[in-house]
Amino acid sequence: MAETVAERIARVLGERIVAGELLPGSPLRQDRIAEEFEASHVPAREAFQLLRSRGLVVAEPRRGVRVAPLDPAAIQETVEIRAALESLALTFAGPRMNAACLERIEKALIAADQAQTMVEWEQANRVFHRELVAPCRMPKLLSMLDDLQLANSRIIFSATRSAGWQPGSSLAHRQIVNALKKKEFDRAATMLRNHIRGLERAT
Template identity: 75%
Template sequence: MAETVAERIAHVIGERIVSGELLPGTPLRQDRIAEEFEASHVPAREALQLLRAQGLATSEPRRGMRVAPLDPASIREIVEIRAALETLAFRLAAARMNAANFEKIEQALAEGEQAKTMAEWEKANRAFHRALVAPCKMPRLLSMLDDLQLANSRIIFSAARSTDLQPDSSYAHRQIVGALRRRDIHRAVNLLGAHIRGLERNVDEPGARSPHSGASKTEPGFE
């Protein structure tokens, strides 16, 4: 299905927010957005509402629409909601996994391990987590997870800028897939939950390791 004008605008601005080009608190003015994208005010307004629904923008009284904050409370909320919903989707998806699903998972793993930049790794990371849950066949749940993964990517880029993190392979991802292939669904789901929740701890810890480091076999690693 082709993107609407509003979806295209929201996608471009969303990526700017995720990458850190637009910082928390930056005004998102409807007239300027319409002018930049050579669109009317209607799709510009709809794009802002899409960004708000994704948790990337917020509306404040007398201040208008702005880039959403990325403080410890916001990070904690994103991580906990995502952990709950993604493990639910993964548990439902695990029983439906077939050879084609595993192929997509392995492709995303390989792309992440071969990544040379944080942007390349983050794209592969999104693909990996999407492949884990796609077989659940629940469109609304998957749409919610797409929005949460976007917010999660924003946290990763923010941490990367502040600690100079570099791409690396992910031992945690391999652990999850290994348990899944053995059909040890309970362990795979628990590993995924711990992995997601590890993001909050690693962001808070000074000198945290790479968000996808495979060096430590005791930490779940960034997600």
């Protein structure tokens, strides 16, 4: 299904926020966004609503729409919510995994290992986590996790810029996959929860 104008605007702005091109606190003017994307104010406003639901922007009285802050409290909240929901999704996804699911997960692992840049690694990391929970067959939960993963990517890029943090989760990812192959689903979910929570320490 083709994306709407509002979805396209939200996607492009979201990528800029995640990559740090738009810094925390930066104002987003509806008229300027509409002009840039050659759209009316309606899809621009809808795009802002989508970005708010993903935790990437905030609307403040008399200050308008701004890029959401990325402070320790915001990071902790994002990480804890994602850890809880993604591990929940995995408890449903694990028993439904077949060979094709595991093959897609393996491809994402290989892509992460072969990544030459942080951007390539982050994209592979996002695919890995998506494929890990895709078999849960809970579309609302998966949609929520997509939004949280976007916020997670923003945290990763921020940590990389500020502290030179390097990807170090290949081993954790492999251990989770090995547990799934052994049908140790509860153990895999616990490992995933702890792995996600480790992101706080990385920042």
